[in-house]
Amino acid sequence: MAVSKRDFLWAFASGLATASTSRIATAADNPVAADNATAHAAAGHDMAGMPAHWHGSEEIAFLIYPQFTALDVFGPHYMLASLMGAKVHFVAKTREPVASDFKVAVVPTATFDQCPKNLDIICVPGGSNGTLAAMRDKATITFLKDRGGRAKLVTSVCTGSLLLGAAGLLDGYRATSHWLARELLRDFGAEPVDQRVVVDRNRITGAGVTAGIDFGLSIVKQLRDEDYAKTVQLLAEYQPEPPLDAGTPGRAGASTTKLVSDMFVPFMDEVRSFVRTNSR
Amino acid sequence: MAVSKRDFLWAFASGLATASTSRIATAADNPVAADNATAHAAAGHDMAGMPAHWHGSEEIAFLIYPQFTALDVFGPHYMLASLMGAKVHFVAKTREPVASDFKVAVVPTATFDQCPKNLDIICVPGGSNGTLAAMRDKATITFLKDRGGRAKLVTSVCTGSLLLGAAGLLDGYRATSHWLARELLRDFGAEPVDQRVVVDRNRITGAGVTAGIDFGLSIVKQLRDEDYAKTVQLLAEYQPEPPLDAGTPGRAGASTTKLVSDMFVPFMDEVRSFVRTNSR
Numbered sequence: 413m414a415v416s417k418r419d420f421l422w423a424f425a426s427g428l429a430t431a432s433t434s435r436i437a438t439a440a441d442n443p444v445a446a447d448n449a450t451a452h453a454a455a456g457h458d459m460a461g462m463p464a465h466w467h468g469s470e471e472i473a474f475l476i477y478p479q480f481t482a483l484d485v486f487g488p489h490y491m492l493a494s495l496m497g498a499k500v501h502f503v504a505k506t507r508e509p510v511a512s513d514f515k516v517a518v519v520p521t522a523t524f525d526q527c528p529k530n531l532d533i534i535c536v537p538g539g540s541n542g543t544l545a546a547m548r549d550k551a552t553i554t555f556l557k558d559r560g561g562r563a564k565l566v567t568s569v570c571t572g573s574l575l576l577g578a579a580g581l582l583d584g585y586r587a588t589s590h591w592l593a594r595e596l597l598r599d600f601g602a603e604p605v606d607q608r609v610v611v612d613r614n615r616i617t618g619a620g621v622t623a624g625i626d627f628g629l630s631i632v633k634q635l636r637d638e639d640y641a642k643t644v645q646l647l648a649e650y651q652p653e654p655p656l657d658a659g660t661p662g663r664a665g666a667s668t669t670k671l672v673s674d675m676f677v678p679f680m681d682e683v684r685s686f687v688r689t690n691s692r
Numbered sequence: 693m694a695v696s697k698r699d700f701l702w703a704f705a706s707g708l709a710t711a712s713t714s715r716i717a718t719a720a721d722n723p724v725a726a727d728n729a730t731a732h733a734a735a736g737h738d739m740a741g742m743p744a745h746w747h748g749s750e751e752i753a754f755l756i757y758p759q760f761t762a763l764d765v766f767g768p769h770y771m772l773a774s775l776m777g778a779k780v781h782f783v784a785k786t787r788e789p790v791a792s793d794f795k796v797a798v799v800p801t802a803t804f805d806q807c808p809k810n811l812d813i814i815c816v817p818g819g820s821n822g823t824l825a826a827m828r829d830k831a832t833i834t835f836l837k838d839r840g841g842r843a844k845l846v847t848s849v850c851t852g853s854l855l856l857g858a859a860g861l862l863d864g865y866r867a868t869s870h871w872l873a874r875e876l877l878r879d880f881g882a883e884p885v886d887q888r889v890v891v892d893r894n895r896i897t898g899a900g901v902t903a904g905i906d907f908g909l910s911i912v913k914q915l916r917d918e919d920y921a922k923t924v925q926l927l928a929e930y931q932p933e934p935p936l937d938a939g940t941p942g943r944a945g946a947s948t949t950k951l952v953s954d955m956f957v958p959f960m961d962e963v964r965s966f967v968r969t970n971s972r
Contacts, residue, residue, distance in 0.1 A: 483928070486766035486796075490901065493794035502796060509789070509799045514773035516766075516782060519789045519797035570929075591929055608933045620929025621770065622905060630935040642938035642948050648763070649850075649871055649900025651939025652932035653888045655910040658922035659931025668922050 466636055470498040470532035473559065475575075476520050477504065477552060479542020482512040483621050484569040488535060491628030494644045495635060503527040505551060513539050524555040531563040533631070538570025538590060538621070540679050547578040547686055556581065565631070567616040569624035574683060576617070577602055578690070586612040590620035591661055592676050599687040622659075625650065746916055750778040750812035753839065755855075756800050757784065757832060759822020762792040763901050764849040768815060771908030774924045775915060783807040785831060793819050804835040811843040813911070818850025818870060818901070820959050827858040827966055836861065845911070847896045849904035854963060856897070857882055858970070866892040870900035871941055872956050879967040902939075905930065 472492050474485050485502075493500050504510050504520035511517045536556070539546075546552045556579035560566045568576050573589040576582050577600025587602045588594060588610040597604045608619045609627045618627030629650065633641035658664035664672075752772050754765050765782075773780050784790050784800035791797045816836070819826075826832045836859035840846045848856050853869040856862050857880025867882045868874060868890040877884045888899045889907045898907030909930065913921035938944035944952075 481770075482766050483770040486762050489794065489796065490761075490763040500794070500796075514769065514780070516769065516780075517799035519799065608931070609935070620927075622928050622930045622932065625902060626933050626935055633935060638936065639948070641936055642944055643952060645934065645936050645938040646941070646944040646948055646952050647900075648902050649939055650902045650934055651888070651943060652902065652934065653906050654925065654930055654932065655889070655906055655913060656918065656921055656925050658925040659929055661926070663931060664922055664926040668919070668926055672923060672926050 463637075466496060466640055468495055468497040468532075468635060470495055470635065471501070471528045471530070472498055472533040473501040473503045473522070473527050473531050473535070475504075475534070475536045475546075475552070475556070475572075476502050476510045476518060477539075477542060477546040477549075478510055479513045479545070480510070480537045480539045481570060481621060482514060482516055482518070484537030484539075484572060484624050485518075485535075487622060487624035488569060488618070488628030488631075490648060491625065491632050491644060492533065492535075494647070495632060498532075501527055503555075505549075513542060524551060527555070527559060529559070529562065531559055533565045533567060534559050534563040536568040536572035536575050537624075538568070538572040538574075538593075540571070540676070543571050543575060544679070544682050544686065546575055547683075553579050563614075565614050565616055567618075567627070567631070569618040569627055570620045573597060573602075573617045574600070576600075576615075578686070582615065582617075585615045586610055587615060587617040588619050588623075589617065592620070592673060593680070593683070594619075596680065596683050599684060743917075746776060746920055748775055748777040748915060750775055750915065751781070751808045751810070752778055752813040752815070753781040753783045753802075753807050753811050755784075755814070755816045755832070755836070755852075756782050756790045756798060757819075757822060757826040757829075758790055759793045759825070760790070760817045760819045761850060761901060762794060762796055762798070764817030764819075764852060764904050765798075765815075767902060767904035768849060768898070768908030768911075770928060771905065771912050771924060772813065772815075774927070775912060778812075781807055783835075785829075793822060804831060807835070807839060809839070809842065811839055813845045813847060814839050814843040816848040816852035816855045817904075818848070818852040818854075818873075820851070820956070823851050823855060824959070824962050824966065826855055827963075833859050843894075845894050845896055847898075847907070847911070849898040849907055850900045853877060853882075853897045854880070856880075856895075858966070862895065862897075865895045866890055867895060867897040868899050868903075869897065872900070872953060873960070873963070874899075876960060876963050879964060 501522045502520045503522045506523060507520050509517035509519050560579055560581045566581055570590045571593045573587050574593060583601035585602050586605045587597050588605050588607055589597055594604040608623045609630050610617050618624050629641055629645055632644050661669040781802045782800045783802045786803060787800050789797035789799050840859055840861045846861055850870045851873045853867050854873060863881035865882050866885045867877050868885050868887055869877055874884040888903045889910050890897050898904050909921060909925055912924050941949040
């Protein structure tokens with residue numbers, strides 16, 4: 413058992429190390445999807461001895477839209493891309509690079525049409541004005557309704573849950589969002605829950621930004637097992653030590669919380685205005 | 693005072709929300725750098741009342757190289773991009789998209805030549821095989837020696853510290869790295885320290901992957917103040933709740949630690965071989 417685990421993990425490490433060697437991306441050579449299984453096979457390691465359930469074949473898609481919050485994607489992406497055998501897609505309206513709210517541009521690997529029809533996981537990141545624009549974009553909502561209606565797990569990080577809501581995917585579900593936006597979930601028929609990760613049937617929603625890491629690791633545990641997830645956590649050296657204690661309104665205190673809340677009043681108003689003018 | 697703070701924060705929020713509206717990236721329209729000051733000014737808010745030290749003009753560069761670990765960049769990037777007035781550059785050998793170890797491609801905003809000569813912060817992310825290849829790449833090391841020799845803060849996340857070491861930038865400094873690679877720092881003349889973030893004069897190094905978030909937030913506190921950093925932490929909802937307790941070798945236990953260590957033996961050997969064949 414120890415030997416087979418080691419064989420597996422060595423294959424996993426080789427996959428991490430070799431995944432891109434043959435495909436250093438250029439504009440003309442944009443990697444379509446991370447197929448870890450292929451990378452592992454290419455590494456030439458015997459994987460026959462590992463527990464069957466440690467190797468999957470999940471199709472995972474992150475929605476990418478203009479002004480998305482990059483860390484909402486790259487926290488869970490680290491965790492989910494560590495699922496051996498999984499394919500991860502970055503799906504957008506076109507294959508042109510998409511700029512985040514902080515202006516870093518990421519290259520999508522698939523258009524809405526190219527995205528696999530039956531996903532194991534669809535994950536929607538948050539943002540502010542960009543999320544509002546995505547809510548108002550018919551092609552984005554049509555894509556979410558379709559893939560979200562079929563996906564095994566329908567998930568979000570931060571205000572991405574508002575987009576799930578706008579696509580009618582949270583009606584009747586318990587869910588969370590960035591703490592600022594959590595109460596807005598009611599406008600989409602969802603029941604807001606003050607938890608870092610909320611699971612209700614096949615809906616899994618994470619709280620604001622950094623909650624995506626806890627969200628992602630919990631999905632790894634769910635889809636593989638605790639030993640697998642421990643390995644991923646140790647690889648990520650995920651033993652957080654925030655240098656301050658201000659990560660929630662309760663910890664940050666009334667003054668900081670009010671300041672941050674005030675700055676998003678226009679965003680909240682715009683979301684409510686969207687709900688009023690769009691029937692679900 | 694409360695009013696001026698609020699003005700500031702509202703401007704900050706507007707910057708977050710509007711930073712990219714005029715520049716949705718396409719392949720032909722790649723944002724060169726996030727100039728938050730411009731975005732804030734464009735938002736039309738009066739920022740005269742805020743504390744002068746809350747608005748900076750830092751030039752910050754992340755080194756991007758093939759097979760870098762994306763979360764090593766996007767954790768600290770969230771924090772550092774929140775420094776109002778700072779410009780963030782993604783610097784690579786060419787402006788072609790660069791694929792991470794998990795095959796997500798990011799668009800650089802500057803080449804080595806285009807990167808500002810005098811940086812406030814240079815930050816080097818980690819990886820495994822890609823980091824080794826970068827160590828062996830003369831143009832990368834030349835760039836690091838030059839900008840690292842002039843930068844106000846010379847920083848890294850994860851095995852990025854090995855690259856700093858290869859550029860001779862950690863000789864005689866206390867530093868950290870991914871727990872797996874920490875002892876290798878001795879080969880570059882550094883003194884390894886088992887801490888999540890290590891500060892020695894102007895060298896600031898973070899431990900593995902997720903430590904980049906703690907690293908980034910601590911720099912925000914250093915460059916602005918505690919109130920500013922609290923605001924950023926609350927925006928990021930950074931109140932971590934790992935679903936498992938295996939983030940360090942001590943927490944994960946001997947068995948998981950040995951498995952992970954074993955998978956990186958070849959990487960460690962290659963780094964040592966690099967050191968033997970390259971004089972500093």
